[in-house]
Amino acid sequence: MIEMEADDSQERFIKKKCLPGLTVCALLSGIFMIGAGSAVIVEEKTHATISTSLPIQRAPIVLLVAGILSLIDGIVWAVLLCCWIQNANFCDLKKTVAVLTGLLLTSALLALVAGGLGVDYSKRLKSKFKEDLTEKIGVYGKTGLYETLVNIDKLQKEDKCCGVINYADWRNTIYGGHRYDKVPDSCCMEQKHACGFEFELSKIKRQGCLKVAVDKMNADLLVIGIGGIVAAIIQIIVGVGFCSCYIRESSNQDEHRSHVHVSYRKSASLQENEYDDAAATQEGDASGTQQSSEKPAGEKSPESKVEVHRGKSKTAPEMQSEKT
Numbered sequence: 001m002i003e004m005e006a007d008d009s010q011e012r013f014i015k016k017k018c019l020p021g022l023t024v025c026a027l028l029s030g031i032f033m034i035g036a037g038s039a040v041i042v043e044e045k046t047h048a049t050i051s052t053s054l055p056i057q058r059a060p061i062v063l064l065v066a067g068i069l070s071l072i073d074g075i076v077w078a079v080l081l082c083c084w085i086q087n088a089n090f091c092d093l094k095k096t097v098a099v100l101t102g103l104l105l106t107s108a109l110l111a112l113v114a115g116g117l118g119v120d121y122s123k124r125l126k127s128k129f130k131e132d133l134t135e136k137i138g139v140y141g142k143t144g145l146y147e148t149l150v151n152i153d154k155l156q157k158e159d160k161c162c163g164v165i166n167y168a169d170w171r172n173t174i175y176g177g178h179r180y181d182k183v184p185d186s187c188c189m190e191q192k193h194a195c196g197f198e199f200e201l202s203k204i205k206r207q208g209c210l211k212v213a214v215d216k217m218n219a220d221l222l223v224i225g226i227g228g229i230v231a232a233i234i235q236i237i238v239g240v241g242f243c244s245c246y247i248r249e250s251s252n253q254d255e256h257r258s259h260v261h262v263s264y265r266k267s268a269s270l271q272e273n274e275y276d277d278a279a280a281t282q283e284g285d286a287s288g289t290q291q292s293s294e295k296p297a298g299e300k301s302p303e304s305k306v307e308v309h310r311g312k313s314k315t316a317p318e319m320q321s322e323k324t
Contacts, residue, residue: 019081022239026071027070027071029111031067033063033064033227033228034068035067036060036063047129054125056221059114059121066107066114070231080100111235114228115229118228119222125217126210137164137170140174152186156186156205157191159209160212161205162187167205182196183196189203
C-alpha cells in the first residue's frame with residue numbers, strides 16, 4: 001500500500017509538473033526548426049546549385065530532421081498527457097518517459113550539429129562561392145553544360161545581378177568572347193531575346209552576383225546556426241532539468257519508502273515484544289496454578305511448618321527442669 005502511494009505521487013509529479021513543460025518545449029522548438037530549415041532549403045536552392053564545393057544545404061537539412069524529431073516527440077507527449085489526464089494508463093510511464101526524453105535530446109544534438117555547420121559555412125562562404133561562381137561563369141554556354149547555363153541565368157534573374165563582381169566579368173568568358181557589349185539576356189532589366197547583345201548600359205543590371213548572393217546566404221546560414229544552437233540549448237536544459245527532477249523525485253520517494261519501512265519494522269518488533277511478554281506472563285500464571293493444584297494432601301506448606309515449629313518450642317526453665 002505504501003509503495004502504491006509513492007508511485008502515485010511520482011506519477012502525479014511527472015504528469016502535472018514535467019510533461020506540460022516538455023510538451024510545449026518539444027512542439028515549439030520543432031515548429032521553429034522545421035520552418036527555418038524548410039525556408040532556407042527553398043530559398044537557397046539556386047545558390048546551392050552554384051556552390052558545389054561548399055554544401056550549404058546540409059545545415060538546413062539537418063535542422064529540418066531535428067525539427068521533425070522534436071515535433072513528433074511533442075505530439076506524442078501531448079497525446080500521452082491527454083490520455084493520462086483521462087486516467088488511461090495504457091503504457092509503462094517510466095519507459096515511455098525515458099524513450100521520449102532520449103528522442104528530445106537526440107533532436108537537440110542534431111540541432112546543435114546544424115547550428116555548428118551553419119556558423120562554419122558562413123565563415124567560409126565568400127571565398128568558396130567566389131571560386132564556384134567564377135568557374136561556372138567561365139564555362140557558360142559551353143556545349144554539354146546546359147545545366148550550368150540554366151543555373152547561372154536563374155541566379156542572375158532572382159538576385160538581379162550580372163557577373164561575379166560586375167557585368168564586365170563576362171568579357172573574359174567563353175560566352176563573352178572578349179567583347180565589351182555582350183552579356184547573357186538574364187542580365188537585362190527587361191529580358192528579351194538578344195537583349196544582352198550590343199546592350200545599352202542603362203538597360204542591364206551592373207551589380208555583381210557575388211555580394212548579393214553571399215549576403216543572402218550568410219543571413220540564412222546565421223539563422224540556421226544561431227537558431228539551431230539556441231533551440232538545442234533550450235532542449236538540453238529542459239531535458240536535463242526534467243531528468244534531474246525525475247531522479248530527485250525518485251530518490252525522495254525511495255527515502256520516504258525506506259523510512260516508512262523502517263518505522264513499520266520498529267513498530268512491528270515492539271508489538272512482537274509486547275506479545276511475547278504477555279504470553280510469558282500468562283504462561284507463568286498458568287504453571288503456578290498447576291503446581292499448587294498438584295501438591296499432596298498431607299504435605300504442608302512452609303508457612304504451616306513454621307507455625308508448627310513455633311508451637312513446639314519450650315522455655316528455658318522447662319528445659320532445665322527436664323535435665324535435673
